[in-house]
Amino acid sequence: MLKFFGFLCVFVVIFSCNSSEKRATIIDGTKTYEVYKGSEMTTLMKAMYAYNLQLKKDIKLGKTPTEFPREFLNIHTAELSDSKSRNETFEQFSGQFIDAEQLVFIEDSQLSVTERYNNAINLCLSCHKTECTGPIPKIKKLLIK
Ligand code: HEC
Structure with a gap:
């Protein structure tokens, strides 16, 4: 124990x-x-991590993802832990990330679903490089090689 x-x-x-x-x-x-003890943002991040892990498995099995999970939009409002603030960098990265994640669910795109998925994960990483470096190794595992 x-x-x-x-x-x-x-x-x-x-x-x-x-x-x-x-x-x-x-x-x-x-x-x-x-x-x-986590913040609302921590809870959301964990959910986004779990969702993308499943998405990775589905994509590798050749399944096409169909519906963007609207809960992800909570990234714009979820409360951060005390030590963090919603600054301009955060707003910019969260917007770019949501755009990229939405593209994963769009059918006719020039890029393959794997590329679009990896682009979204790379935006998780871009934001994390600026202010929350701890989970980076874990997020990197979401990338499809
Ligand atoms: C716009 C910036 C931004 C983006 C984009 C972002 N994160 Fe985060 N992430 C954060 C911040 C800030 C925290 C810390 C939250 C807090 O302390 O309230 C965090 C926390 C985390 C945590 C740690 C949760 C814990 O247990 O403490 C994980 C895991 C995580 N993010 C994964 C991801 C994944 C996976 C993605 C993409 C699907 C992603 N993040 C996208 C900023 C971001």
Whole structure:
């Protein structure tokens, strides 16, 4: 059990941007665990990650994605964790990312679905390079090689 929690902590440190500020402490009997507490944006990001992981699998199986998940538009309004602000760079990257992700679902395009999908993932990466570098290795795994 302890090993499991140890693993969880390592996971948090590797994959989030500023983990030290986003933790809550849970006291369970005699032990104290540091537990990760995320913002609305964190929840959305995790959902976008999971969605794109599935999308990658589907594309590799030759399935054509049909419907852009409208929840992604929440990137324009979701609350960020305290230490982050919705600055101009963020707005610019979120707009570019949404445009690219929408293109994945458009049928007749000059680019193959794999290229359009990778373009969208590269925009996840572009934004992350500017302010949230922690999850970059994880996001890179979404790219279709
Ligand atoms: C416009 C900038 C931007 C774009 C585009 C973006 N992210 Fe993020 N991402 C962030 C920010 C900022 C955070 C930190 C959120 C917070 O602290 O509230 C974050 C957090 C994350 C996290 C960490 C969540 C956690 O557990 O702490 C993951 C994973 C992630 N993003 C994956 C992705 C993926 C996958 C995409 C593309 C499908 C993507 N992001 C697109 C800015 C972006």
